Amino acid sequence: MKIAFVATYPPRECGIGTFTHSLAQAMEKNGNEDNEIIVIAMHDDQETYAFPPEVKLTIHQERQTDYLKAADFINRSGADICIVEHEFGIFGGHSGVYILPLLHRLHIPLITTLHTILENPSYTEKAVLKKIAALSDKLVVMSNKAVQFLENIYDVPPEKIVRIEHGVPDIHFDKEQSRTELKFGDKKLLLTFGFVGRNKGIETVIKALPQIIEKHPDVFYVVAGKTHPNVLRSAGEEYRNYLQVLIKKLKLNDHVLLLNEFVEERELFKYLSASDIYITPYINEAQITSGTLTYAMGSGCVVVSTPYWHAAELLTENRGCLFDFKDENGLAKVLNELFDHPDLMKTIQQKAEEYGQDIIWPKIGERYLELAEKLVSAPAKPEPKKETDIDPLLLPPFSLTHIKRLTDDTGIIQHAKFGIPNLKEGYCLDDNARALLMVSMAYKQKKNAVALELMPVYLSYIHYMQNKDGTFRNFLSFNRNFLDEVGSEDSFGRTIWSLGYLMQNAPNDAYYQMARLVFFEALPNFEKMKSIRGIANTMIGISYYLKINPDDLDVKMILQRMTEILVLHFEQNKSENWDWFESLLAYDNGILPLALLHASHILENKKVEDIAIESMNFLTSHTLKDGYLSVIGNKQWFVKDQERSIYAQQPIDAMAMVLMYHQAFVLTAKREYLEKLFTSYMWFLGENDLRLSLYDFETKGCCDGFEDYGINRNQGAESSLAYLISHLTVLCAYEESYHFRNLNKLSDLSDKTC
Template sequence: MKIAFLGNYPPKACGIGTFTNSLARAILSNLKASSIDEYAEIIAMEDASDQHDYPKEVTRCIRPQVPQDYRDTADYLNDGKFDLLLLQHEYGIFGGNDGTHIMHLLDKLRIPLIVTFHTVLKEPSFSQRDVLSRIADRAQAVVVMTQLASKLLDKVFSVAPSKIHVVEHGVPVIESAPRETLRKQLGWSDRRVLFTFGLLGRGKGIETSIRALPAIVARYPDTLYVVLGKTHPHVIKHNGEEYREYLQDLAQELGVGDNLRMISKFASEQELFDCLRAADVYVVPYPNEAQITSGTLAYAVGAGAGIVSTPFWHAAELLREGRGKLFPFHDSQALATTVIGLFDQPAELQAMRERAAAYGAHLLWPKIGKQYLTVLGEAQVAFRTQEAQSRQRTHLPRLKLDHLVRLTDDCGIIQHGKHAIPNRYEGYCLDDNGRALLLVGMLAKDGLADSDLLGRLSDTYISYIFHAQNLDGTFRNFMAYDRRFLERTGSEDSFGRALWGVSFCLAHPVRADQRPLLEEIYLRAIDHLENMTSPRTIAYGVLAASYYLDYKPTDERMLNLLDRMCSRLIDHYNDSRAEGWNWFENYLTYSNGILPFALFRAVNHLNKETIRAVAVESTNFLAEQTIVDGVLSPIGCNKPFTFRKARPQYDQQPIDVMCKVLLFNEACRHQELQPHCANVPIAFAWFTGQNDLKAPMYNPETGGCCDGLMESGVNHNQGAESLIAYLVSRVVIENFTIAHSDKQRVNTPDTGKAALKALLNGFALTEDVVSESDGGAKQATS
């Protein structure tokens, strides 16, 4: 048995660190091992400025803002014969936007994963929801500490209920001296003591308690409010002791300075429990409901304290059935009334303490550790029962055309967006209307959207293309928003992209009555391909001719044109090819996958081994250059990637990803290129966050796709090119998933009990740990 824990860890002074250590010791208490390092290793999150002296079980550290540390740790875990990883998740402890850097590790991880979510939000931002959902998707089991958190994971984050286990926050097994002895030792014998502890910072609501003090002191002058805890390290870094000083000044201003004692100390568990048992009332004045877990509250229940709290989520659940009293947020008068009422009725206060202590007996860490062991067994089963390529599984967002409709007006598709709003300043272009026509043709062919909607959209895009065509068959490209074309003749690439969309809809029309105009546009334009020199335009021409031949397969003129265009593309390949460089140019730039993709399409009509061989070689080369550690890393467009020069990493463009999705999907239809089947979901996953920055490019809220992945982060503008690149890829991956679904499963143990028994081989303290595993998981989620 060899387990890895990842999170903060003592001596770092924070709640996650304390929890990670407590959980490791709780599991240890159920094993034959005598120390944590005998069965586990700890991987600690450690800022570069930290200099903590960690115990021997801490074998590695991860610098939160260094992605390579996460990737290296994944390699260490995969190669180190670890049985599983237990991850403690809190948004703030990992680097990247809302902690997205942790995905650098999880995307490479090849062992079972169990995650404890310490924060689950009711109204997360898009980024917060995306990060947590992706972590949960990778995990075999997730643990939360309240029933509400379980419901939020299901309803807000769409986590599979079968993965979710409710295991409450543990409390230490700590003996204390009799209460009166403790009060004497602490100097509280002649005082009525209110007590609060935890790391200080704004957001703890302690000012509410201090504002309640004057009314309490007026009735009970001997009242003392003790606040125990150091200021949070992040608060110290940015604001020093400003909050502590503010609280002290507030007490003086209210005339209760002598009734407040603030102790700046990160207390031991023994000290905390002694204080909780000695105090009269433990006060939790958090100012808002959105706290799903509170370790301090769990400790107070475990210690049998008399608790008065605001109704934040964990308190509302844990203090039911008379285990504590609740008062409204920010309501110092209600707090004072509640405390005075308890002081007036000491028998009720004592009964409340006893109810809390009785419930707390179920929260002792050894019992919590046993429940976690049950989860570990179930996670092992879940991991082994996944399909052979489940670790490459890509979650498919719902196919959504809202942003396509938003960008399309009665003239055409507007080419740029300002965030998700159409940017009229930039007008329209032929490129995007040609690609949009390709998209609606693909959607109509596969029956993936409403036919009336697709009919209206395709009419608009065809109309734009027809309007943009000159009488000689060439095209204009850019049009201002006032519908004035801005040049006489557009670029070669815009010409080729328009023909690609036109020819696809000739072969697969959205409506049959559109074909005459599409064929007229196509035939007027096609001869101009002979005079064009750009390799990508030639590739678009190959695609256009191949789709036309799908429509009219015996057209000798088009067969001859296709043959000539393929020969020109192969000439480019032969002129640029060198040892270690199997490509059509001596550099890689944009839309690279379109070149071999076009040749694969041509093979459907020209059965020539030379064409197929160049397509195979160039596809293998492009995959080698752009798939790194199982993640697509497209060639950056900051500058060309020249042979034997450093590869530019940014900025990465969605259109280049689309071309790779199309290429790998087409390539894996060929027997010797079956390995590229694995690259189709890898390429698509770039849109959903499996990329160099672990940042989602597709926004399911708007239905749009961000315009680029820059070194500084995501370009959040959502224009037409990026949107169409995503949607075309989404159509391809939909069909790919259906065609390549693998129904064979790996042989697995029958139960979590069998998996846990195998995991604990040599470590089981008693048979109880294993024999209770089948029922324990049900209890954990009840």
Template structure:
């Protein structure tokens, strides 16, 4: 994974620069396999030149709009996987920092944004900028729960787009007393504040609280560690620092206040924090959504005293610190006296802070950031795949059952066609009328109409007419309505159960449901007699659809388990190290077998069935997609273990169950590649096949019967056209669910 960071960066003296450096270090610490490349696109303030480390590959001049656009182009051209934006209004050029929008609007990759400031009362520009950023971002990261409330309530951003990851803290390796000794402070009670100096930090409030404390504990030392903020320095110079120094002299605290006028690095900061007994953040207003200094102090196990700004109220809850009112030096003095006078109480606060701080270490948070980046990259890949599928779907034909109706009369659907003309010589069969009923039911769910109600009725009547008193079915009938067999095949029985099971789930009328239920349960006693694994698999398909409607039917659940484990027993007998299949031959409607086992395993919550289903699926998947497009086993010469497979005689019936299989495996694994293969399989009908020829006829709305070595079999029989439209309906349903 390759990550681009947009941020200020060391050696620039800036809290966000430190934050960005800490994230990079934390991710590097957790990237044991060295699979992650991290580069920084550093914001450089006007008139400054920094000796950036190798992490920085691009410098963006803060007030040069063209640099932002060039940075986006660089990121797009150098194959980064994700961009991370450290957002703070003041570090970017333009009005309220709006130059950053030109960068993110030109990015082609996922964007993660760490929000360092979320304003409760933003200006019109500030609100607009943050909303634009939120629209573009894959995920917004905030460091407090209150920030989530502001984003959802003030900015109307969906909470699903927001993730809370607290501000990280460094590893504190030096013990408290050892740190004091290193700083020659062993005999002092150490109070500390660090960070950029400015009037909003309220340091004068802390100094005013000291005289009462020093009167009882003259060994108290207040360390004020940090330089004046660069922006403040340019605007008003050291005016505030001079004021603080004068205040110290006025209160005669020269021995009790020490200014460390440095921008300290992490190592020195860790030492100072480890040495302090009490840490103070006396900020003068509540509008501080995140404070890295506060997080660091808690992580170091200091007892923290703070005014009740937003971040402090969350961080110091449950006794992890003590709050006092804004500008209330008297209350602060009282709290300091109380804690130093009661060492056990002070130790309790320190211990609670320390335990909480252990969960804030950058090394732990680095794992959370890696997981976040991987998720947004994967989601982008999935979204790209879905969007590509939707684009492909734009070229699908319009739904049209003209040829199905051409083949259907008042009796049922005729088996075969001569080109696109019904061929009366071969009459009707149960297989095709059952399939046609399944198609009509699926179509009715998406496009309900009286015409489809009539088709369902016609095909259901044929099924009813062909059922024997025993519950089995005849299959063939001539055009003159004469029965041509005494009893149909196991496969035709199973295909009928499939369509009846679907009818019991999706019947448009109660009368259809009642007839279907009677036909279905008349046939159930024969489930146990089936020997053909395909017939059993067809039965399973119907039973699983029925159980989607009646999930607590214990008798049918038992039938399902028995049938599924029968197929598994056949798998155990026939499969081997290099042959994960149910028979010693791969013949027709092959995807049906793993499909039925996976559906059964899902209904029964049976891991054995899921395992066998996935093993056999992966074996078949390698065979039919080894060329990068669907190339099913042809029936000219079926595939025997160890022999040559047939390239031609590819038929639509194979493709329809392949499509159902890929959808089922996607539901189980959530792997988007199976959706892609599902769509690619449908494109077999449209020319993505061995001959690069379309089997679908846009003039007749029918589908040709197969791919032969001499070309396309141009006859458009019932089976091929039904399988085309069933495939179409299923793909349409899946794509509709994705929108």
């Protein structure tokens, strides 16, 4: 079997790296000559590492493209299975989010070992870990507490979780010989090892020493370990200096040694064999796994520890002793009692040795191999037969909760801080137009009472922002002061779109007449626009109007002339391998083919339809080529003959794709567009480059997109409306596909469109 590991790895000084090296060796040398190990090592850019031959590739922690290259490398390597050692801090992006695209692209079974599982995770930490669980075939944890957390906090199915203890090296030294070599003589030796930082609670042991030395003056305490690299970068040696001052203050210079070095494994076991008691004085319970604790027990040490999760579980059945957090008096009492009763120490030591023999690395490696072999030999699950291209069960329940939260009697607030309206930013025409479109759709499809209640709020905002010449202002402060004279052409076009849709689907005549009034006041400005997206949005609104007023030849001629402008842009910019309206793919791209799809239907123009399909296929080739939607990021966009931008991706682009494929299905009745539509919608629910959901199931809002560091947790109007419009479009398309399957006639389908 060929096994690929993704983790930190020696010579990088990291506990997970040491774990990975030991596990990899144990699996490779398990009596099966066919096992081959390859390692994809995480690189933190802080040092230059001379990795051993088994490291075939490195991933720079904060370099996103490295993760994608690693996935391709693993898939091509011939590996049968991949094992990922997960710890939030070793992967890039917010809460280590960069690991998700790698896991998603793997074509082989995946085992993920979880070294940290948080009881109170942040929103992103929880989302990342839940997605890792979903992408993994099995999750390995090292304690029963970890199993409980995964089931109760992260909703992981029990059958996906496997408990395999942390392994320990099968290394043993003679106690007396080790003490002689290390020059400890007959001292009563206490030991703590591992990276040093304030959370380790070493000061508790130092403060307890005077009470212990009073009864046992030959006690000596060794702290073996460097300051943790992250602590060193943020606070330098502040903690170690504090310990030095404390040692001096308590006059313990002859009783404490702070060994500031990363102790190699064999040297570490020499210290463990020389020790009388090993201490882990951590200051809080939130540690689900401790490699140092496991090493100490595996070497047969008497262990004394605070009751953090792993210790409280491991030191049962008289395998060690516990004392309370930050309780130097309690620690002194426990240590004095142990030194006063050598027989008790011997009993505890024997129990620890018995436990340690069951978790030596060869046995742990064998358990991982058994798990891997089961996954590799398991028959591939057949792809479920799809009755439709849309699965409505995957959609969250439709909810206007967040939209109501953002809306007051003036209109919808433009921005939000997380899920809370940001009143400082006021209102804008763009979002109120989108809101009008969304509630009009919601009332038409669902007869949603809240949508009907909100409809006049957004319509009256649009009317209020219209100038005498028919143009619109865009921005309004929270205290209702105008912030501009004339808004953008994009905002103008989106407004016409919403008015056109409302006229076609008005719930009563008053709403129709109001929408018509504002629409025709704006009409003299239709052909003054220069922005092709403003033109495209306006064309969509005109198309909706003409569906119910097909004999209005004047407006139809306006649509014809505006269509010709888009066609001209396409013809002027089209070249080999570039079938687009501009020399770049920028924002809201799907709106351009969408406008031509609408116009071709109204104008019955085959050339316009062909250009719409051609440009749509070009856009598809750059955003939907890997089985999920990857919209063009607005960080640098995608300039012709240059690299496309992945970040920052925004919900309005996903919405445009959903609407574009929907209209293509309506026009052609080809089911392939339903699949693309649903794939584009699933971008909101985690089928994206980061593999994280932008829809917030708690607030019912949608996050504002994702940057290179992870999700932008703000949930403004634009993003949440883009999600809801997409949601409603999916439901509409599902209904249409049902009629299509039953009627199978394009003429019948067109009568059923939403």
